[in-house]
Amino acid sequence: xxxxxxxxxxxxxxxxxxxxxxxxxxxxxxxxxxxxxxxxxxxxxxxxxxxxxxxxxxxxxxxxxxxxxxxxxxxxxxxxxxxxxxxxxxxxxxxxxxxxxxxxxxxxxxxxxxxxxxxxxxxxxxxxxxxxxxxxxxxxxxxxxxxxxxxxxxxxxxxxxxxxxxxxxxxxxxxxxxxxxxxxxxxxxxxxxxxxxxxxxxxxxxxxxxxxxxxx
Amino acid sequence: xxxxxxxxxxxxxxxxxxxxxxxxxxxxxxxxxxxxxxxxxxxxxxxxxxxxxxxxxxxxxxxxxxxxxxxxxxxxxxxxxxxxxxxxxxxxxxxxxxxxxxxxxxxxxxxxxxxxxxxxxxxxxxxxxxxxxxxxxxxxxxxxxxxxxxxxxxxxxxxxxxxxxxxxxxxxxxxxxxxxxxxxxxxxxxxxxxxxxxxxxxxxxxxxxxxxxxxx
Numbered sequence: 001x002x003x004x005x006x007x008x009x010x011x012x013x014x015x016x017x018x019x020x021x022x023x024x025x026x027x028x029x030x031x032x033x034x035x036x037x038x039x040x041x042x043x044x045x046x047x048x049x050x051x052x053x054x055x056x057x058x059x060x061x062x063x064x065x066x067x068x069x070x071x072x073x074x075x076x077x078x079x080x081x082x083x084x085x086x087x088x089x090x091x092x093x094x095x096x097x098x099x100x101x102x103x104x105x106x107x108x109x110x111x112x113x114x115x116x117x118x119x120x121x122x123x124x125x126x127x128x129x130x131x132x133x134x135x136x137x138x139x140x141x142x143x144x145x146x147x148x149x150x151x152x153x154x155x156x157x158x159x160x161x162x163x164x165x166x167x168x169x170x171x172x173x174x175x176x177x178x179x180x181x182x183x184x185x186x187x188x189x190x191x192x193x194x195x196x197x198x199x200x201x202x203x204x205x206x207x208x209x210x211x212x213x214x215x216x
Numbered sequence: 217x218x219x220x221x222x223x224x225x226x227x228x229x230x231x232x233x234x235x236x237x238x239x240x241x242x243x244x245x246x247x248x249x250x251x252x253x254x255x256x257x258x259x260x261x262x263x264x265x266x267x268x269x270x271x272x273x274x275x276x277x278x279x280x281x282x283x284x285x286x287x288x289x290x291x292x293x294x295x296x297x298x299x300x301x302x303x304x305x306x307x308x309x310x311x312x313x314x315x316x317x318x319x320x321x322x323x324x325x326x327x328x329x330x331x332x333x334x335x336x337x338x339x340x341x342x343x344x345x346x347x348x349x350x351x352x353x354x355x356x357x358x359x360x361x362x363x364x365x366x367x368x369x370x371x372x373x374x375x376x377x378x379x380x381x382x383x384x385x386x387x388x389x390x391x392x393x394x395x396x397x398x399x400x401x402x403x404x405x406x407x408x409x410x411x412x413x414x415x416x417x418x419x420x421x422x423x424x425x426x427x428x429x430x431x432x
Binding site (some may be wrong): 192 | 330341373374376377382385389392393397401404405408409411412413415
């Protein structure tokens with residue numbers, strides 16, 4: 001007697017939605033959004049096209065934005081790091097998770113940040129900007145600064161943008177240098193640009209002194 | 217006897233085109249592209265709307281791209297700097313011209329780089345990327361490097377992106393700090409990130425040594 005085929009389990013609305021988003025995200029990871037159709041998503045998820053439309057009546061644009069929101073949520077979690085122990089290893093651990101995220105989403109990450117995509121809108125830009133702001137807030141909070149001054153804010157935001165640029169080049173160059181090396185290099189750049197600002201700005205100088213004090 | 221009104225001088229095609237682009241650029245400098253109509257451009261240039269359409273039959277999108285190309289050309293000229301004298305003052309002079317450009321184009325510059333604009337397309341992205349590449353090539357050439365390795369390239373491209381981010385924040389914060397201070401700060405960051413990379417990469421170490429040797 002052959003074993004019975006596993007019973008088809010009916011997914012809940014949330015499970016189904018999340019299954020479709022996962023399928024979409026894995027397609028966006030290997031192809032630019034323009035080259036992914038709803039048929040592709042249906043096929044990858046093993047469901048019918050009408051079912052994809054039932055969940056995303058706005059079609060590809062809606063699916064793309066929902067997938068992007070889900071990825072942005074995941075990316076925010078990369079920044080979660082306990083406020084204990086020396087500062088730079090905390091940053092290194094967050095960067096490790098971030099680079100793992102970048103490597104997994106690959107083409108989708110590039111397409112989104114490089115712009116010029118047909119599915120890019122002011123809404124997708126707002127989602128990405130929200131993640132950038134969240135990253136900056138995490139950094140201020142780890143630096144122990146409640147109300148960062150303009151010099152410190154500019155430095156942190158410049159570094160975050162530089163990290164994004166590094167990620168895109170990294171993907172473009174087949175993930176070279178290795179993630180651990182890139183991570184350490186980015187941490188060193190963080191210290192270097194903060195140090196430059198510290199020479200111009202007493203607030204940043206205090207922050208850098210405190211950060212160095214917690215270095216092992 | 218009142219003096220005769222100045223005779224209406226018939227502009228050449230090139231002059232007229234350039235007059236319309238100037239009018240468009242000055243409008244884009246104070247409003248986001250979405251809020252500039254062809255009527256506004258016609259009014260600012262003191263010509264009829266049909267005349268604007270005669271020069272730009274593709275309408276606003278075509279006018280915007282042409283204005284962008286003209287601005288990109290102007291921006292490339294900011295990077296022109298003789299290959300003589302100490303390196304860092306050369307970089308400072310190019311940054312002075314760049315920040316003057318940024319201040320003059322203001323809202324148009326922000327709208328373009330922040331993306332999400334309805335008039336942004338893969339073509340506008342390509343124009344901006346061309347300017348970024350030109351900036352990087354200028355830096356390599358001033359550093360005296362014909363074929364930069366991947367670490368040096370990544371460092372230079374990260375710094376260029378960070379400069380863009382700084383420009384946007386600077387416009388957002390009513391051009392504070394003053395341009396001279398921002399310029400010096402950016403030069404210091406350039407030295408700092410190159411120095412960090414030099415510790416990891418012998419090629420960059422050679423470049424930094426040579427650059428420091430020409431410092432007065």
